Amino acid sequence: MVDQLLHADETTARCSFIINEDNPLIIDGIFQEGGLLENIAQTAAAQAGYKALTENKPVAAGFIGAVKDFEVFALPKTGDELLTEITVEDQVFDVTVITGKVWHGDMLLASCEMKIFIQQDKV
Numbered sequence: 001m002v003d004q005l006l007h008a009d010e011t012t013a014r015c016s017f018i019i020n021e022d023n024p025l026i027i028d029g030i031f032q033e034g035g036l037l038e039n040i041a042q043t044a045a046a047q048a049g050y051k052a053l054t055e056n057k058p059v060a061a062g063f064i065g066a067v068k069d070f071e072v073f074a075l076p077k078t079g080d081e082l083l084t085e086i087t088v089e090d091q092v093f094d095v096t097v098i099t100g101k102v103w104h105g106d107m108l109l110a111s112c113e114m115k116i117f118i119q120q121d122k123v
Contacts, residue, residue, distance in 0.1 A: 001025075001039045002084075011088040012048030015039075021078045031076045036110040037067065040100030043084040044116055046095070065095065068102045070112040076104045094118045096108045 001023075002015040017039055019026070025035035041064055053058045076082060079099045083103045090097040094117055 001035065002042045002046055002095065005050065006083075008047050008050035010051065012086065013043055013050065014083065014085045015043040015046055017082045017084065019076060019078050019080050019082065023078075028076060029078045031078070031080070033070075033072050033075070033110070034110070036072060036075075036082075036102050037064075038113065039084050039102055040086060040098075040110070040112060040114060041083060041116070043100065044086045044096070044098050044114065047086060047088070048116075048118075062096070062116045063119065064114060065117040066115040068115075069111040070110070072110045074104075074107060074109050076109060080104050081107070094120055 002017050004016045006016055007014040015076045018024060025032045030093050045062055048062060049059045084100065086098045086100045088098050096116045096118060102109045
């Protein structure tokens with residue numbers, strides 16, 4: 001649920017996403033809470049993938065391990081463009097803690113803290 005990676009560096013990423021009517025997380029033309037959460041997770045994945053590629057390393061799979069303080073202020077509709085930003089707050093072993101925010105225009109739609117577990121390849 002990311003269309004374009006707009007910015008990425010060691011600790012942040014910004015992505016855009018236009019909500020299509022065939023998205024499975026649309027109900028009656030409204031993008032649901034789970035979609036906002038998944039959009040944050042995929043923005044984090046884009047940042048991790050960018051970082052891995054710049055370091056010439058394989059991109060590892062990640063899984064949402066925990067979500068904290070998930071707040072939804074408004075739900076977007078079909079056709080809206082989302083701008084999502086994540087910041088890596090901490091990295092401990094195979095766990096990355098990020099904060100994420102989703103906007104539509106100037107309106108903050110959702111925010112949360114997320115723990116993402118990284119699956120490391122076993123040698």
